[in-house]
Amino acid sequence: MLNVNHIRKRFGQLQALEDVSFNIRKGTCYGLLGPNGAGKSTTIHSISGILAPDSGSILIDGTDLYSHTAACKRKMGVVPQEIALYEDLSAWNNLLFWGSLYDMSKQDTLKRAAILLDWVGLADRKNDLIAHYSGGMKRRINIAAALMHDPDLILMDEPTVGIDPQSRNHIYTMLQDLRKEGKTILYTTHYMQEAEELCDEIGIIDNGQVIASGTLEELRHQHPIEESLHVHFSESVTTLTDLPWTHQWEQDHKKLIISSRQTHKDLAAVIQFLDSRQISPEQIKFIPINLETIFLHLTGRTLRD
Amino acid sequence: MWQIAKKDLYIFFADKKALFLTLLLPIGLITLFAFAFGGVGQSASEPNPVILQYSDLDNSPASAALIARLDSISGIRMEAVDTAAGMENIRKGNRIALLVIDQGLEPALAQQSALPAHLFFDESQAMEVSILQNMLRGMLGQMRATAAPAPESAGHQEPEASNLQMVSVVGDETSNWGLIQAVAGTAIMMLLFSVSAIGASIIEEKEQGVLRRLLQSPQPAFSLLNGKLIFATIIALFQLVVMFLFAWMAFGLPVGMNLPGLILMIVVTALCCSSFGVLLASVADSKRQADSLGTIIILFMSAIGGSMIPLYIMPGFMQDIAVISVNYWSIQGFYDIFWRQLGIEALTENVLILLGYTVVLLTLSYYFFRRKALRL
Numbered sequence: 001m002l003n004v005n006h007i008r009k010r011f012g013q014l015q016a017l018e019d020v021s022f023n024i025r026k027g028t029c030y031g032l033l034g035p036n037g038a039g040k041s042t043t044i045h046s047i048s049g050i051l052a053p054d055s056g057s058i059l060i061d062g063t064d065l066y067s068h069t070a071a072c073k074r075k076m077g078v079v080p081q082e083i084a085l086y087e088d089l090s091a092w093n094n095l096l097f098w099g100s101l102y103d104m105s106k107q108d109t110l111k112r113a114a115i116l117l118d119w120v121g122l123a124d125r126k127n128d129l130i131a132h133y134s135g136g137m138k139r140r141i142n143i144a145a146a147l148m149h150d151p152d153l154i155l156m157d158e159p160t161v162g163i164d165p166q167s168r169n170h171i172y173t174m175l176q177d178l179r180k181e182g183k184t185i186l187y188t189t190h191y192m193q194e195a196e197e198l199c200d201e202i203g204i205i206d207n208g209q210v211i212a213s214g215t216l217e218e219l220r221h222q223h224p225i226e227e228s229l230h231v232h233f234s235e236s237v238t239t240l241t242d243l244p245w246t247h248q249w250e251q252d253h254k255k256l257i258i259s260s261r262q263t264h265k266d267l268a269a270v271i272q273f274l275d276s277r278q279i280s281p282e283q284i285k286f287i288p289i290n291l292e293t294i295f296l297h298l299t300g301r302t303l304r305d
Numbered sequence: 306m307w308q309i310a311k312k313d314l315y316i317f318f319a320d321k322k323a324l325f326l327t328l329l330l331p332i333g334l335i336t337l338f339a340f341a342f343g344g345v346g347q348s349a350s351e352p353n354p355v356i357l358q359y360s361d362l363d364n365s366p367a368s369a370a371l372i373a374r375l376d377s378i379s380g381i382r383m384e385a386v387d388t389a390a391g392m393e394n395i396r397k398g399n400r401i402a403l404l405v406i407d408q409g410l411e412p413a414l415a416q417q418s419a420l421p422a423h424l425f426f427d428e429s430q431a432m433e434v435s436i437l438q439n440m441l442r443g444m445l446g447q448m449r450a451t452a453a454p455a456p457e458s459a460g461h462q463e464p465e466a467s468n469l470q471m472v473s474v475v476g477d478e479t480s481n482w483g484l485i486q487a488v489a490g491t492a493i494m495m496l497l498f499s500v501s502a503i504g505a506s507i508i509e510e511k512e513q514g515v516l517r518r519l520l521q522s523p524q525p526a527f528s529l530l531n532g533k534l535i536f537a538t539i540i541a542l543f544q545l546v547v548m549f550l551f552a553w554m555a556f557g558l559p560v561g562m563n564l565p566g567l568i569l570m571i572v573v574t575a576l577c578c579s580s581f582g583v584l585l586a587s588v589a590d591s592k593r594q595a596d597s598l599g600t601i602i603i604l605f606m607s608a609i610g611g612s613m614i615p616l617y618i619m620p621g622f623m624q625d626i627a628v629i630s631v632n633y634w635s636i637q638g639f640y641d642i643f644w645r646q647l648g649i650e651a652l653t654e655n656v657l658i659l660l661g662y663t664v665v666l667l668t669l670s671y672y673f674f675r676r677k678a679l680r681l
Contacts, residue, residue: 048521070523078521082514101522145518 001026001184007056016042018208029185031199039208040188077151087131099148116144136167192291227263230285231256354382358391358403367411401430414452420468429482488552489639490612500582501599503537507586541575566649570638573659580666587673606630
């Protein structure tokens with residue numbers, strides 16, 4: 001459905017996209033994960049047809065985006081990171097307006113707007129001005145506006161930024177619905193959990209490059225990362241020199257990181273070992289192999305940095 | 306408290322361009338009003354001479370002497386015309402006055418009888434006409450005194466106003482040039498403010514991310530600009546129509562006098578002003594810049610174009626530069642309709658120039674919109 005091939009984009013001295021390539025199969029959800037400034041939004045803008053890359057190509061359903069821009073734009077709906085709605089219009093009128101940009105018939109526009117308002121759970125408040133909505137409600141209308149023309153490809157640029165957990169869950173449910181409908185989704189986020197739960201495939205972007213791509217399982221196997229136990233002490237511990245596990249010390253010997261592919265089994269042994277040395281840990285954390293650790297392994301920093 | 310002031314000062318001084326524009330406004334207006342009311346710059350530059358048309362039907366030594374004396378005054382340039390052409394020039398607003406000297410000036414001067422001299426004038430140029438009138442009366446009075454010295458007993462009496470007959474050529478009892486000046490001048494200035502606010506909404510949409518979303522739709526990039534232009538034009542039309550209707554109902558402005566001409570002028574004025582609003586939005590980088598730049602340009606155009614100060618008050622060189630202002634061509638068009646009571650064909654120049662401005666403003670708008678607004 002979407003093929004992004006070696007796109008590059010430079011803004012003055014800044015090489016925003018170095019070499020971005022990935023493919024999204026029809027009906028799947030692809031998560032583009034990266035810290036702020038990694039190139040997620042630039043990639044989305046390029047794919048949405050408003051920022052032509054300096055080189056490389058973008059194909060929507062096999063059609064070159066920048067040769068047939070209008071036709072390709074009709075196939076996609078973009079949920080921007082900002083609440084890009086008219087605050088002085090009602091939700092209903094916003095949806096009608098955004099739908100009208102896609103040359104829909106009046107009948108189809110009215111029908112679709114009613115369906116979407118019902119879907120986002122705001123049918124009873126459809127005549128309220130957007131200005132009177134909460135942040136979460138605005139986010140839902142923001143998504144609905146992108147779906148007015150029923151696109152096959154949906155680009156979502158951090159659609160859950162800055163909203164309460166309840167609204168976020170509502171949006172997750174909406175995304176699941178879209179996946180059930182067979183929509184192809186490109187989803188950018190810096191919430192690891194979102195990407196893990198919602199996406200079939202994940203691409204990790206950093207410094208304008210996709211540095212890893214695949215399913216979570218594939219990513220786990222591609223990178224030799226071990227699960228770990230993080231053992232925290234209230235005071236510096238310098239007497240543990242004969243630990244039988246691969247380990248490292250942090251925070252002035254107040255934190256011990258033990259790596260293992262069998263952390264569950266090793267947990268009991270660690271506790272027993274510390275007990276035998278009469279050392280009481282303040283806290284022990286089990287760190288599984290997840291996107292956070294993969295990302296940390298790949299980039300040397302956390303996603304929130 | 307100090308932190309709040311410090312923060313606001315930082316924000317205020319951060320946008321250097323907007324700061325410059327904010328300071329430029331009062332400085333520019335002070336300069337402008339100093340030129341207009343304070344006589345600043347008048348010694349440095351030669352004022353534009355007033356062109357006084359004359360038609361000498363008397364052809365006597367006395368009439369020739371009068372014309373020669375008038376011509377010798379540095380601020381006046383005499384221009385010989387035939388009476389009909391001279392009158393037409395005044396009606397069209399090309400000249401402000403015509404001196405017609407009928408036969409019999411010499412005997413009239415000698416006999417202290419009514420002088421066969423008429424000054425036909427455009428009342429809307431009150432200040433210049435008043436100067437001409439006083440000058441002529443003074444000269445004719447002197448000539449009369451020389452031709453027939455008054456007896457000793459009447460020595461203290463001035464010759465009775467020299468009997469120069471003043472005839473207003475333009476306008477009639479239904480016309481009121483002051484009202485036309487007030488309505489047309491104010492309407493256009495206010496219209497420019499309205500459309501610049503509409504244009505600035507493009508910047509707001511950019512700042513809110515709505516512009517980007519619009520561009521992500523299959524609509525051509527310039528459809529946004531065109532949409533804003535249509536909206537601004539409709540609002541401008543509505544605003545002008547309401548203003549002229551108000552002037553009609555409240556002050557009796559005869560809007561039906563030349564309805565096709567009025568509609569034509571309203572349409573081209575609305576189009577031109579709307580293009581200005583759209584250009585403003587395309588040029589400015591921020592809402593604050595658009596507001597400052599808009600206020601400066603509008604007040605300058607209004608001041609030099611005759612919206613705020615009637616043109617005849619301005620020094621000559623400022624009257625010359627008035628033609629660069631949209632306000633000037635629009636106000637003159639409305640003067641042609643209501644004051645000079647000319648037909649629709651007389652508006653051709655005004656209409657073409659305002660349409661020319663529209664084309665230039667829109668071309669620049671598209672250029673800057675591509676360069677700036679689409680830079681996401």
